[in-house]
Amino acid sequence: MRVRVKLFATLGMYAPGGESAKPFVMEVDQGTRLNALLDKLDIPEESVRVKFVNGRARKWDYVLEPDDEVGLFPPIGGG
Amino acid sequence: MWFLRINMKDRTHQLTEVPEKYKKLAGRSLTSNLIADEVPPLAHPLGPNNKLVFSPGFVTGTSAPSSSRISVGGKSPLTGGIKESNAGTPWAWKLGRMRIKALIVEGQPEDKGEFWGLVIGLDKETGQPTLEWFDATEFTGQDAYDVYPMVFKKFEGRRVSVCGIGMASEHAYGNAGVIFEDMSQNPSRFAGRGGLGSVMGSKGLKFILLDDAGAPGVEIADKELFDEGRKKLAAALNEHAITKPKGGLNTYGTAVLVNILNEAGGLPTRNFSRGRFENAAKIAGEAIFDGVKERLGEERYNHACSPGCIIRCSNTWYRKDKSEHVSCVEYESDWAFGANLEIDDLDTISELVKLCNGYGLDTIETGVTLGVAMEAGVLPFGDGEAAIEMVHKMGKGEPIGRILGSGTGTAGKILGVVRTPAVKGQGMPAYEPRAVKGIGITYATSTMGADHTAGYTIAPEILAVMDDLDPLSKEGKIALSRAFQATTAFIDTSGHCLFIAFAILDIASGYQGMIDEVNGVLGTKWTADDILELGTEVLRVERKFNEAAGIGKQADRIPEFMHTEPLPPHNVVFEIDEETLDKVYGEL
Ligand code: SF4
Numbered sequence: 001m002r003v004r005v006k007l008f009a010t011l012g013m014y015a016p017g018g019e020s021a022k023p024f025v026m027e028v029d030q031g032t033r034l035n036a037l038l039d040k041l042d043i044p045e046e047s048v049r050v051k052f053v054n055g056r057a058r059k060w061d062y063v064l065e066p067d068d069e070v071g072l073f074p075p076i077g078g079g
Numbered sequence: 080m081w082f083l084r085i086n087m088k089d090r091t092h093q094l095t096e097v098p099e100k101y102k103k104l105a106g107r108s109l110t111s112n113l114i115a116d117e118v119p120p121l122a123h124p125l126g127p128n129n130k131l132v133f134s135p136g137f138v139t140g141t142s143a144p145s146s147s148r149i150s151v152g153g154k155s156p157l158t159g160g161i162k163e164s165n166a167g168t169p170w171a172w173k174l175g176r177m178r179i180k181a182l183i184v185e186g187q188p189e190d191k192g193e194f195w196g197l198v199i200g201l202d203k204e205t206g207q208p209t210l211e212w213f214d215a216t217e218f219t220g221q222d223a224y225d226v227y228p229m230v231f232k233k234f235e236g237r238r239v240s241v242c243g244i245g246m247a248s249e250h251a252y253g254n255a256g257v258i259f260e261d262m263s264q265n266p267s268r269f270a271g272r273g274g275l276g277s278v279m280g281s282k283g284l285k286f287i288l289l290d291d292a293g294a295p296g297v298e299i300a301d302k303e304l305f306d307e308g309r310k311k312l313a314a315a316l317n318e319h320a321i322t323k324p325k326g327g328l329n330t331y332g333t334a335v336l337v338n339i340l341n342e343a344g345g346l347p348t349r350n351f352s353r354g355r356f357e358n359a360a361k362i363a364g365e366a367i368f369d370g371v372k373e374r375l376g377e378e379r380y381n382h383a384c385s386p387g388c389i390i391r392c393s394n395t396w397y398r399k400d401k402s403e404h405v406s407c408v409e410y411e412s413d414w415a416f417g418a419n420l421e422i423d424d425l426d427t428i429s430e431l432v433k434l435c436n437g438y439g440l441d442t443i444e445t446g447v448t449l450g451v452a453m454e455a456g457v458l459p460f461g462d463g464e465a466a467i468e469m470v471h472k473m474g475k476g477e478p479i480g481r482i483l484g485s486g487t488g489t490a491g492k493i494l495g496v497v498r499t500p501a502v503k504g505q506g507m508p509a510y511e512p513r514a515v516k517g518i519g520i521t522y523a524t525s526t527m528g529a530d531h532t533a534g535y536t537i538a539p540e541i542l543a544v545m546d547d548l549d550p551l552s553k554e555g556k557i558a559l560s561r562a563f564q565a566t567t568a569f570i571d572t573s574g575h576c577l578f579i580a581f582a583i584l585d586i587a588s589g590y591q592g593m594i595d596e597v598n599g600v601l602g603t604k605w606t607a608d609d610i611l612e613l614g615t616e617v618l619r620v621e622r623k624f625n626e627a628a629g630i631g632k633q634a635d636r637i638p639e640f641m642h643t644e645p646l647p648p649h650n651v652v653f654e655i656d657e658e659t660l661d662k663v664y665g666e667l
Contacts, residue, residue: 006342008338008339008342008365009327009330009331009335009338009364009365010327010330012365020338020360020365020369021338021360021363021365022360049320049542049543050339050541050542050543052342052343055342055343055344055648055649056549056551057343057543057547057549057550071338071342073338073339073342074320074327075319075320075321075327075542075543075544076321076327076331076335076336076339076542077321077322077327077328077335077336077538077542077544077578077581078327078328078332078333078334078335078336078364078392078409078410078578079333079336079410079411079531079532079535079537079577079578
């Protein structure tokens with residue numbers, strides 16, 4: 001199945017084009033958990049702080065579904 | 080330490096030692112207590128009985144990191160309630176080092192249209208503050224970017240810092256900030272919210288310059304404890320991914336929030352009608368960083384707005400020809416002119432920020448009011464040129480500009496707009512209450528009107544700082560907002576920039592460091608509970624003033640449309656009822 005992924009801020013360097021916020025598609029098996037994306041993309045777990053799936057913050061054990069939209073963020077803040 | 084009172088009726092002044100009652104107060108706790116004690120709650124904000132108070136925080140002027148903040152207080156012409164607005168600027172640092180704990184501006188001249196400049200220096204022998212006046216009428220009616228260099232030139236050879244007001248304040252708008260200079264002498268650091276610039280203008284005061292030559296610096300009761308605290312706080316700021324050098328804020332600035340709020344469906348778009356902006360990535364902090372890199376041919380990290388900041392979050396946008404366009408494009412301003420107006424061009428957004436700085440307008444209030452005007456059909460959504468033209472009309476005082484300059488709540492009424500995103504008349508900042516419940520509770524109940532900085536629950540609700548809470552759930556959010564409002568009141572009292580919160584909410588030794596610093600300066604033995612109580616007491620004082628001014632719990636409400644119109648993409652309303660909202664202050 002396919003999921004759409006966006007990597008933000010400093011995580012952009014792990015995206016296929018090296019660009020932040022640009023969506024790309026990944027092919028994953030049914031039943032894949034969110035944290036499996038880390039291995040596939042070579043992202044150290046501790047560099048990710050907030051994990052969105054379809055606009056909701058999720059935990060690493062979230063089981064992905066077809067066409068899910070994933071957004072990963074490093075620790076960021078502002079105001 | 081001094082209390083310096085200036086009476087603008089006849090430009091006399093009075094210098095006293097700090098009265099006992101106020102010795103353990105500073106920053107917001109001092110401005111709010113003085114306003115509550117001395118301004119009749121029903122006074123007209125622009126009349127002779129309102130006062131304008133400036134106070135540096137406890138540690139402002141010391142070597143404590145990220146602490147060059149000034150609190151400005153008064154009765155707000157925008158909300159009609161008490162107001163504290165703060166800014167980071169060298170001016171704050173100097174006032175602290177000159178040991179002026181409170182500068183209180185009172186009265187007003189009988190002649191309207193008189194504008195004065197004041198230079199506060201120190202007597203070489205006695206160390207006492209001295210005052211020099213100059214006629215500032217020639218500086219009125221002009222852009223602050225033109226005026227500030229003239230003022231610095233006029234006092235060439237002296238190390239002055241400038242606080243002033245722009246044309247928005249000369250027109251007495253509800254939307255008018257007090258302008259402070261940044262580290263490059265630009266008129267770009269604002270105590271922006273609540274129209275305090277107009278209070279200053281109503282007193283015929285155009286500038287307050289500080290010349291800190293010979294300043295003794297802040298008196299520190301226990302130097303060892305202070306140093307220990309300062310080091311703990313600096314270590315936390317240097318370690319945390321958000322606040323450290325080349326960390327989130329230093330790299331991308333506050334506008335790094337655009338994408339995450341957009342993902343969360345909480346980025347107010349098209350005058351608070353959606354929670355996502357399809358072109359968010361084009362205006363995000365990452366786009367600013369990359370855009371600057373492309374234009375300059377090299378990476379640029381951000382700078383400090385004021386002396387001694389470790390976090391250094393202030394960015395600069397450059398034009399295509401590499402010339403500096405404006406500093407700083409904050410998240411709030413970027414959003415207010417960007418997603419909120421459906422404008423996706425950073426050059427246009429930067430121009431709007433620059434115009435606001437030049438005219439002395441608050442960027443948040445301006446952007447939110449323009450959103451309401453677009454909703455009313457006064458100008459089209461997404462039309463950057465029309466927005467620029469409208470801000471000129473505001474600055475120049477044309478009739479439609481005056482309506483918009485009155486602020487979001489009033490403009491919404493005049494234009495007949497139901498979807499007016501304001502609380503207590505003040506326009507809402509860049510977080511959607513329907514999608515982030517805790518911040519909605521802060522907007523509704525804060526003594527300041529809709530103000531994100533008053534209780535920034537975004538940290539645990541969106542950024543997973545301190546905790547990891549579901550923004551769409553109302554569970555536990557009343558207590559959360561209350562605790563954040565009280566803690567914030569203390570941080571605004573300490574003199575620190577609120578952005579230290581990201582590090583100290585995650586790193587306990589950093590939090591302790593802030594307390595140690597304050598205890599070091601004052602010689603107190605305050606605990607974490609004590610500072611929370613101090614913060615809570617500030618809220619009680621502010622609340623009491625507001626109630627006496629006629630702003631009670633009936634004003635602690637989110638606009639009706641947010642209760643009835645579901646917000647995409649999550650299709651949620653703000654469902655927290657009145658009784659629940661009343662618990663924030665009811666159980667303070
Ligand atoms: S963190 Fe940013 S806003 Fe705060 S004091 Fe530093 S530069 Fe100024």
